Amino acid sequence: xxxxxxxxxxxxxxxxxxxxxxxxxxxxxxxxxxxxxxxxxxxxxxxxxxxxxxxxxxxxxxxxxxxxxxxxxxxxxxxxxxxxxxxxxxxxxxxxxxxxxxxxxxxxxxxxxxxxxxxxxxxxxxxxxxxxxxxxxxxxxxxxxxxxxxxxxxxxxxxxxxxxxxxxxxxxxxxxxxxxxxxxxxxxxxxxxxxxxxxxxxx
Numbered sequence: 001x002x003x004x005x006x007x008x009x010x011x012x013x014x015x016x017x018x019x020x021x022x023x024x025x026x027x028x029x030x031x032x033x034x035x036x037x038x039x040x041x042x043x044x045x046x047x048x049x050x051x052x053x054x055x056x057x058x059x060x061x062x063x064x065x066x067x068x069x070x071x072x073x074x075x076x077x078x079x080x081x082x083x084x085x086x087x088x089x090x091x092x093x094x095x096x097x098x099x100x101x102x103x104x105x106x107x108x109x110x111x112x113x114x115x116x117x118x119x120x121x122x123x124x125x126x127x128x129x130x131x132x133x134x135x136x137x138x139x140x141x142x143x144x145x146x147x148x149x150x151x152x153x154x155x156x157x158x159x160x161x162x163x164x165x166x167x168x169x170x171x172x173x174x175x176x177x178x179x180x181x182x183x184x185x186x187x188x189x190x191x192x193x194x195x196x197x198x199x200x201x202x203x
Contacts, residue, residue: 008164011164012076012079016054016076034198039065044138047069048073054083059086072093109138110138127178138202139203145196185202186201188201
């Protein structure tokens with residue numbers, strides 16, 4: 001079985017210098033503004049960005065919500081170095097993965113995960129970790145890659161051979177089932193463009 005985490009780490013370490021401007025980060029950039037807009041609909045004081053990459057979303061959120069306590073975590077050390085250049089000491093950054101979040105229970109009232117979820121080898125564990133670190137009534141905003149059936153089915157046959165750490169593209173029903181199994185409520189799922197979805201759910 002492929003070591004997806006190592007593949008993701010290696011891929012993003014190599015892509016760091018061009019991720020914000022070149023094609024390897026193009027899809028993620030189509031999701032950023034939708035995530036930022038969704039934040040306007042909720043109240044939050046402590047935010048975690050899982051798979052924060054080069055810190056693009058963190059930079060924008062910190063500018064818009066300067067009094068918010070903010071954290072980011074990523075598997076790529078090089079991505080985190082780039083993020084550090086942007087946010088300096090205004091955001092706490094950690095090296096790690098979504099399935100083993102190094103934070104106490106209920107620490108955050110908002111958790112973001114953008115264009116990262118399809119890299120997780122055990123997505124159910126990642127969702128459980130999201131739930132664990134969220135406070136009661138905290139919000140999860142998850143945005144990721146999407147394609148309709150049967151395109152998605154075909155992609156999922158070949159994705160494991162990409163050597164870039166991609167694991168699986170999930171359907172709407174799979175994502176909702178993951179969330180419901182961990183007790184998330186008020187789940188709102190929508191497609192935001194031809195290759196992306198956004199879901200917001202309340203713990």
